Amino acid sequence: MIAFTKTKTFIYKFPVIVSTLLLIPLLIIVLVNVNTTSHYIIFSLESEKFTQSKILNILSDLNNRVNKDNFKAYLTLEPLSIKDNTFPKGSLILYVNKDNKKLVLDFIKKHNIEKFLEISKINVPTLEIKPVKIAVLESGDTFYLYNSLNMLNFAYHKITPEDIKKNALDINNFDILIIPPGTSHTIAKNLGEIGGKKIREFIEKGGNYIGICAGAYLLLSDSTHGIESLKFLKDIETLNQKPWNIGMGVLKIKMKEHPITLGLNYEELPVIYINGPIIKNINPNYNIASYLPLSSPKDFLNNLPNLYELNKIITTGIALSHIPFKKGDIILFSFHPELNSLPGTSIKLSDPYNLRLLFNAIYFSINS
CATH class of the missing domain: 3.40.50.880 (Class I glutamine amidotransferase (GATase) domain)
Incomplete structure (x- = not known):
């Protein structure tokens, strides 16, 4: 069990369309944060756009990466509320560090996960997805x-x-x-x-x-x-x-x-x-x-x-x-x-x- 504490939060969306130069520095700051800090990313599997078959595809791909790419992942067993965001029971948490950050972001992009949140720790009960x-x-x-x-x-x-x-x-x-x-x-x-x-x-x-x-x-x-x-x-x-x-x-x-x-x-x-x-x-x-x-x-x-x-x-x-x-x-x-x-x-x-x-x-x- 990993203790959870609230931390600064960022919501990312794919694809991101930057239409003005004013937004470019903000985007760079967010991505630098993702790429240089060890933390967790959480997202819900209950999105309206995720069919049951899509969820099985996500979990299947996750299994593959856990075994081959040394992913660390968790499924929450209780709802998790952070500021204005509530993630239902069964949400997926991925561990991110400098060694796997590209693989994690590729996973999120591949499965068209538009909204996810950065957190530093976890204090809800989880099932660890591991080899x-x-x-x-x-x-x-x-x-x-x-x-x-x-x-x-x-x-x-x-x-x-x-x-x-x-x-x-x-x-x-x-x-x-x-x-x-x-x-x-x-x-x-x-x-x-x-x-x-x-x-x-x-x-x-x-x-x-x-x-x-x-x-x-x-x-x-x-x-x-x-x-x-x-x-x-x-x-x-x-x-x-x-x-x-x-x-x-x-x-x-x-x-x-x-x-x-x-x-x-x-x-x-x-x-x-x-x-x-x-x-x-x-x-x-x-x-x-x-x-x-x-x-x-x-x-x-x-x-x-x-x-x-x-x-x-x-x-x-x-x-x-x-x-x-x-x-x-x-x-x-x-x-x-x-x-x-x-x-x-x-x-x-x-x-x-x-x-x-x-x-x-x-x-x-x-x-x-």
């Missing part, structure tokens, strides 16, 4: 997950169940393990008791776990895959154990205010669901998102007799959860944040902005 070491289990349905991580410009390492058994999943090598969707029984069988034990040890020592669909089901205490070392989330169960295959398609979730839901519409977000575990609502602190009742079978292939039976299950459990475990954190997605369409069908989301959940979850886990 993260991600391991993705090479088991299950990884194709779309890899596509999404590539789209967001996350670097990642593929790790096999055999690698994990041989101690490759080490807290010094990786920050996060992502278990992809697929068939939980197959994934569990590939990992075995030894692999399950290694995953638990990784989390206990401070590693982070993100499970998607089957990857979420893997750790629940009532999972039927038979690998006991993986079922270490005691008393956390699923509502759709029997039947588990309740349907697939577009569902809508309602979210709590949380770093993982930063920048999203809390009231309603469409997501792709494919028979994922509906987790029993045990501890309200674990609940980040829940499913809204489905009002129409449009865009959803229901395997239950009627919508009433479906809604009775989906609306009484958890769609997205965060569970602290020893020194680490576990994030479980019942749905698929990496998908914007239902594979093999014409069902799709109108916008891929649900990817923001995956972006936020990764950075929340290494900041928590």
Whole structure:
């Protein structure tokens, strides 16, 4: 956490059109200040001109520069007011010094960010955007997950169940393990008791776990895959154990205010669901998102007799959860944040902005 103090502020706009000689000295003074002082630049991602796709492009490019150009960046978790300017929660802060000033200004110009403010320090809670070491289990349905991580410009390492058994999943090598969707029984069988034990040890020592669909089901205490070392989330169960295959398609979730839901519409977000575990609502602190009742079978292939039976299950459990475990954190997605369409069908989301959940979850886990 970096302390914040108010400082002199300048608002810059691109493109700047100087029409009189009188303005030229002022422009030079401002740019000299930017180019010679270590400070921060803040701007809002909630500009009316920024579509959701545009915001994803900004965050993706930022990820790329954080890894390649040694950018330092932060997302604010609270609103920030400075003189006559208010920056909402989720605003982006970039660190600027003499070594990276040109890269930062090029970034701002590239993304047509017209208004930003110079500040000297930060005192609001933030998520630091920094290089993260991600391991993705090479088991299950990884194709779309890899596509999404590539789209967001996350670097990642593929790790096999055999690698994990041989101690490759080490807290010094990786920050996060992502278990992809697929068939939980197959994934569990590939990992075995030894692999399950290694995953638990990784989390206990401070590693982070993100499970998607089957990857979420893997750790629940009532999972039927038979690998006991993986079922270490005691008393956390699923509502759709029997039947588990309740349907697939577009569902809508309602979210709590949380770093993982930063920048999203809390009231309603469409997501792709494919028979994922509906987790029993045990501890309200674990609940980040829940499913809204489905009002129409449009865009959803229901395997239950009627919508009433479906809604009775989906609306009484958890769609997205965060569970602290020893020194680490576990994030479980019942749905698929990496998908914007239902594979093999014409069902799709109108916008891929649900990817923001995956972006936020990764950075929340290494900041928590």
